Amino acid sequence: MTHHVTSMLETYPKDLGDIDRQKLAECIQACFQCAQSCTACADACLAEDMVADLRGCIRRNLDCADVCATTGAVLSRQTGDNLEVTRAVLEACRVACRTCGDECASHAEMHEHCRVCAEACRRCEQACADLLASLG
Amino acid sequence: MTHHVTSMLETYPKDLGDIDRQKLAECIQACFQCAQSCTACADACLAEDMVADLRGCIRRNLDCADVCATTGAVLSRQTGDNLEVTRAVLEACRVACRTCGDECASHAEMHEHCRVCAEACRRCEQACADLLASLG
Amino acid sequence: MTHHVTSMLETYPKDLGDIDRQKLAECIQACFQCAQSCTACADACLAEDMVADLRGCIRRNLDCADVCATTGAVLSRQTGDNLEVTRAVLEACRVACRTCGDECASHAEMHEHCRVCAEACRRCEQACADLLASLG
Amino acid sequence: MTHHVTSMLETYPKDLGDIDRQKLAECIQACFQCAQSCTACADACLAEDMVADLRGCIRRNLDCADVCATTGAVLSRQTGDNLEVTRAVLEACRVACRTCGDECASHAEMHEHCRVCAEACRRCEQACADLLASLG
Numbered sequence: 001m002t003h004h005v006t007s008m009l010e011t012y013p014k015d016l017g018d019i020d021r022q023k024l025a026e027c028i029q030a031c032f033q034c035a036q037s038c039t040a041c042a043d044a045c046l047a048e049d050m051v052a053d054l055r056g057c058i059r060r061n062l063d064c065a066d067v068c069a070t071t072g073a074v075l076s077r078q079t080g081d082n083l084e085v086t087r088a089v090l091e092a093c094r095v096a097c098r099t100c101g102d103e104c105a106s107h108a109e110m111h112e113h114c115r116v117c118a119e120a121c122r123r124c125e126q127a128c129a130d131l132l133a134s135l136g
Numbered sequence: 137m138t139h140h141v142t143s144m145l146e147t148y149p150k151d152l153g154d155i156d157r158q159k160l161a162e163c164i165q166a167c168f169q170c171a172q173s174c175t176a177c178a179d180a181c182l183a184e185d186m187v188a189d190l191r192g193c194i195r196r197n198l199d200c201a202d203v204c205a206t207t208g209a210v211l212s213r214q215t216g217d218n219l220e221v222t223r224a225v226l227e228a229c230r231v232a233c234r235t236c237g238d239e240c241a242s243h244a245e246m247h248e249h250c251r252v253c254a255e256a257c258r259r260c261e262q263a264c265a266d267l268l269a270s271l272g
Numbered sequence: 273m274t275h276h277v278t279s280m281l282e283t284y285p286k287d288l289g290d291i292d293r294q295k296l297a298e299c300i301q302a303c304f305q306c307a308q309s310c311t312a313c314a315d316a317c318l319a320e321d322m323v324a325d326l327r328g329c330i331r332r333n334l335d336c337a338d339v340c341a342t343t344g345a346v347l348s349r350q351t352g353d354n355l356e357v358t359r360a361v362l363e364a365c366r367v368a369c370r371t372c373g374d375e376c377a378s379h380a381e382m383h384e385h386c387r388v389c390a391e392a393c394r395r396c397e398q399a400c401a402d403l404l405a406s407l408g
Numbered sequence: 409m410t411h412h413v414t415s416m417l418e419t420y421p422k423d424l425g426d427i428d429r430q431k432l433a434e435c436i437q438a439c440f441q442c443a444q445s446c447t448a449c450a451d452a453c454l455a456e457d458m459v460a461d462l463r464g465c466i467r468r469n470l471d472c473a474d475v476c477a478t479t480g481a482v483l484s485r486q487t488g489d490n491l492e493v494t495r496a497v498l499e500a501c502r503v504a505c506r507t508c509g510d511e512c513a514s515h516a517e518m519h520e521h522c523r524v525c526a527e528a529c530r531r532c533e534q535a536c537a538d539l540l541a542s543l544g
Binding site: 188 | 450451454455457459460463466467470
């Protein structure tokens with residue numbers, strides 16, 4: 001999907017400014033992937049026999065999915081300067097991914113979907129941190 | 137709609153803890169209303185003859201609509217403690233509403249939809265600030 | 273919230289055509305309320321001791337919340353003719369609300385949140401049907 | 409991203425039934441990619457000097473992005489049988505992708521972002537049709 005995100009970025013008709021395009025594309029991709037993984041992990045947790053023990057994980061998955069989807073959308077927009085909002089959303093996404101990644105990681109040995117989802121959360125958390133750092 | 141939000145809050149089967157239910161209900165309502173107003177304002181700006189001058193307003197509207205929708209969803213969940221994410225999302229929502237409200241307010245005399253939308257943004261910004269303060 | 277939805281509709285800068293504004297405003301409101309109710313009902317089901325018996329209800333709630341949020345956003349846009357998509361989305365929303373309303377209604381005597389949520393689903397189902405009929 | 413979607417599907421703890429997993433994974437991926445492309449194309453259209461001529465394209469992009477995001481989320485859930493909603497959402501997504509793809513294709517020679525976005529819409533339209541056909 002990075003290829004698709006990059007394709008769209010390259011067609012933007014105005015100057016993208018001095019934003020790091022590689023970090024931007026990776027972060028957009030990581031957000032959409034993490035949104036998908038967290039939606040699927042919430043659903044897989046719901047299907048587990050021990051669903052009652054996974055309530056906290058489902059909650060974090062659902063919140064993280066929503067935050068990542070919004071962050072991916074905000075980052076996909078370049079028109080009009082909205083840098084303060086971009087930063088605040090990236091900060092929230094970093095927190096959501098860290099929180100959900102920690103929770104999923106704690107179930108990773110027992111539930112394979114939590115192991116895979118934790119990886120998606122870690123990638124997205126890192127991508128948000130890298131993009132934030134590059135924004136200065 | 138506060139009535140509806142409150143109705144759902146009152147049926148929550150477990151203890152809601154010491155959260156201020158009135159502030160929570162008002163913030164959830166404000167988030168959904170602001171998401172609707174910003175979506176409609178972006179569309180009304182797009183229909184204006186001077187749409188080329190409203191690019192920044194449309195951008196802020198679209199970002200604010202996404203952030204408010206996510207914040208309203210996160211706040212509608214009480215199961216599992218996810219307070220750190222709740223706080224980060226409220227902070228991002230406050231920034232998005234302030235930024236969009238400022239932009240819309242600057243067009244309020246010329247565009248009635250911006251005037252009405254700015255009010256929804258101000259209410260949501262205040263509701264987020266009040267709820268954040270009550271969370272301690 | 274109908275007041276807010278109507279306020280934004282009244283400020284639309286171009287001709288709204290022959291759409292029934294009252295039915296449109298009611299449907300937009302019903303979609304946002306149902307999205308909120310379904311998000312909260314999924315979370316309340318998750319908190320129930322018998323969560324394992326409510327998996328199907330949580331699934332329908334989550335799907336219905338997503339469909340209603342999208343339908344509310346599509347209906348909040350008037351610019352550019354997109355009637356075929358509007359109709360298809362309203363049809364999907366009607367199905368999602370009927371399916372979720374039926375499920376919630378079947379738990380209404382045991383779970384008050386399902387009773388309240390079923391009402392929101394019924395209202396939204398009806399509002400979608402009424403708006404669809406008025407579109408011709 | 410198909411790899412990521414497939415990874416999550418493979419970890420689902422219960423029987424996935426007789427759904428065609430390859431078609432499901434491709435459709436989920438296509439929905440998330442199309443949601444991203446349409447969000448970016450709406451923004452790129454907004455940045456064009458001739459934005460006033462692209463109002464209809466922006467509208468279709470925004471609607472298609474919302475419908476694809478919802479469809480991708482619904483398809484990412486397997487718990488509880490919700491086949492009727494799945495079908496209705498896939499139908500709506502097919503219509504949204506066809507409508508947006510047609511509009512973008514009509515600007516493809518002039519705007520590269522519309523050309524790339526039209527491809528994403530076509531892929532998603534086809535993936536929805538293929539999955540629908542396989543559902544019987």
